[in-house]
Amino acid sequence: MSRVLAGRYELLEQIGEGGMAVVYKSRDKLLNRYVAIKILKPEFIKDLKLVENFKKESQAAASLVHSNIVGVYDVGREGNINYIVMELVEGKILSDIIKDEGPLDYKRAIDIGQQIAAGLSCAHKNHIIHKDVKPHNVLVTKDGVAKITDFGIAKFVDNATIVGNADTVMGSVHYFSPEQARGGYVDEKSDIYSLGIVMYEMITGKVPFDGDNPVTVALMHMNNDILPPSQVVSGVPPILEQIIMKATDKIQVNRFKSADEMMEALKNVDLISSIVGNSVYLGSRSGEGSRAYGNSEPEEEPGTVPIEGSTGKVDKKDKNKGGKKKVRLNKVKVTAIVVALICAIPVSGLIYHLVSNWGANGEITVPDLAGKTVAEAKEELDALGLTLEEGDTVYDSEYDEGQIVSQNPDADSKVKKGKVVVVSISKGAKEGTVPNIVGKSYEDAVYLIKKYGYEVGDVTIGESDMPKDTVISQTPEAEDEAKPGKSIDFVVSGGESDTVAMPKLLGLTLEKAKEELKAVGLTLGETSEGTSEAYGQGQIMWQQIAAGETVDKGEAINVKVSTGTEVSGPKSVALDVDFSNAKNLVFFLTVTVSDESGTRNIFTREQRLKEQGSEVISLSGTGQGTVTVLFDNDVEMKKNVNFNTGEID
Structure with a gap:
């Protein structure tokens, strides 16, 4: 029998173990998906500071949603089990x-x-x-x-x-x-x-x-x-x-x-390596490739690099017959610019003179050019007194071919009149790159999948607060490489779920049960009374729907409340014993009760299986006393028992 946490997480198999926790592959019965559950090892549950950090800091991590971070879905505790529910990564x-x-x-x-x-x-x-x-x-x-x-x-x-x-x-x-x-x-x-x-x-x-x-x-x-x-x-x-x-x-x-x-x-590693080679970047150990830009004209002046079509200072003698201007820049300066752009080494003065054209007419806010064509962006920049320069053409699945993907300076930056804004232009999605359909409507998702040469795979409905029929996840993920023709599966939002997992009410007072039901969107139905040897007076002894079962939101749940036992003399109290802390898969259970009438064993080294999860034991006694539970020869718990009120603490 597999263990179920919180009425929804079914532990299937252990897939990992670390210094302080064990990880299980599990199934979320409510959302019908596989997850990974990390459970704090039993030997650390008495370290209250560690347990509190385990819970508090994991809740903070749950706020992180990113494709390069393992998602944390839930953090909780059941009995002595402290657990974190995470994305299952294969x-x-x-x-x-x-x-x-x-x-x-x-x-x-x-x-x-x-x-x-x-x-x-x-x-x-x-x-x-x-x-x-x-x-x-x-x-x-x-x-x-x-x-x-x-x-x-x-x-x-x-x-x-x-x-x-x-x-x-x-x-x-x-x-x-x-x-x-x-x-x-x-x-x-x-x-x-x-x-x-x-x-x-x-x-x-x-x-x-x-x-x-x-x-x-x-x-x-x-x-x-x-x-x-x-x-x-x-x-x-x-x-x-x-x-x-x-x-x-x-x-x-x-x-x-x-x-x-x-x-x-x-x-930019490959880009810069292709420009400056392997030896000019902050010195060389090999002595090979000493030229920064692979100059093939041996008659050039030492220490200079020809750059065709630039707008810097031009030497008249460098004009060729075709009218093209040739600018000479010192290699060290060229390398310094490259280094500054990639590794943020300050050479702002050099960049100032070589790539900027500052005016004196006040600051201008750079507009957002993403998604615009070059013509549209140029018209907008011209009106502001700024200059557009076309930069790299890049593959991009978000913007169509010819649309601007990114810009430098960024949108909303403050610049002087005459500033050059360099833009990168989309050449469409690279063949074999999966488009991003998360957040799109079902119809738009199907259109994009087919547009990029893929097939629509399995479409399922999931619980989400996103609008109905909006894509909430996809497989493969956006920007992954996949051959055209591959199927793309995705999950669309069905709106908020109309069902919830039934909480455990047994042993709770009526008021506490109302709170538990209200928290999950249920209400308390009819209540009745009955005698019970397992549950004390005022405790719920029966619930209409078993814990963990799926139930429609808003449903009223009937319960029966114990009036205690009618038998005079010894009274019974229910004790829930959690087996998760057992060190062995098969262990011996001993339960000893001490009360006003003496000390006796309820169980004496009776065999139990850890995988059974837990067991409710009926303790019988008079007045006030204690109960001690041993797993094998180790004390698992020792609690005070009031047989008159049915309370255990």
Whole structure:
């Protein structure tokens, strides 16, 4: 018999185990979907601070909704079980991928790194810092989607974890920042440092610092220089190496300002490498490829780079017969511009003179050009005294071919008259890229799926507060790569559900039962009375619909309330014993009662199965006393019992 939590989560099989929790594949009976449920191990339930953090911080993580973050759906407690309900991710842990396949191809590492940065960006914008970014906390789906897990969840201390004051867990030793090692101020840039270490491990197959114990490794993070990745493995693009070294700078202010900035830098690795080559980026060790732009004219002046069609200062002697202007820029300056654009190294004065044309007529607000054609955008900018420049053409599934995808400066930026606004233009969706249909109507979703060469797959209805017939999820996800002709499944909103799971009322008072019913949209129906040896006076002894069953909202539920037992002398009280804390699958149960008439065993080493979940035991006695429950030879609980009132505490 499988265990069901909260009347809806059916535990199917154990799929993972960590230092402080066990993870089960489970089925949400209410929404008819598979989920992962993380359950705090029994040995930690007495640590009230840990349990409270487990609940409070997981609720904060549940506010994060992003394709690169494992979703947290629910947090709860049932008896002694503290649990978190999460998205079930079918795939591999990044640490296993590195172990089995590392070092990874740099393009794959960049792709995973961008996705982790995107997830961190979402968290940071919601004022949540992960504090323990590492490959063990990144899941990669079969389609290559990276998802960060364990956001904000209190970490258990093990032999690879460092703690601060009051046993505050600070992070895993191989990946945490120097400020974490010092017990200093931790912010978003601490996560960026950890991501840099993860990138380093993906590229090289090993972490930069290792030692015999956590303290040794912590000191290395504080004091030792990181060996550049290119000195560990070959084939690392210099720009990628500089991004990793910038992210892992020991001084926080020298790192990327945000996860977004690091993500953008990673996006441009191949672009910048193709422009400047492998040797000019902040110096070269190989001595090869010393020219920044691959100049094929040997008679050019040393230290200059020809740029065709530019608007900078022109030397008259550089005009060719075709009338084209040739601008000469010092290689070092060109490289500095590239570096500044990618890694945010300040050369604002140089950029000011080379790419800006500032006027003196006050500030202008840059309009939002996304979705407009070049002609429409040019007309709008001309009217404001700004200049449009066409930049890259990019694949994009959101904007049609010819529409503007992005711009620099961003919309609503304040600029001077004459400022150049560079735009990227869509060349349509890349063949094999799944369109985004979430938030679209059913009709629009079908249109987009067919437009991009895919087939409409299974369409199901799910509970959501989104408008009816609006797409709430899709498989594969947007921007995933899939061959044309593949079916795309999606879920549309059926509006709010008209059914709920019936709560457990047995043992509750009538007032408490009313509260439980009202909380899920049900009402109390007819009440009757009866005698019971299992339930004390005033407790509900019977409910019309069993706990966990599906029932229509608004339905009235009939109950029967115990008047106690009519028998004089000893009275009976019901005790609910939860088996989840049993250490063995098969164990011996002993229940001992002490009251005014003496001490006796209700059960003596009777065999039970952990998978049975729980058992209601009828205790008989007089006056006041105690009940002690043992699993095998260990005391599981000891409670006070008032047989006169039926209360157990």
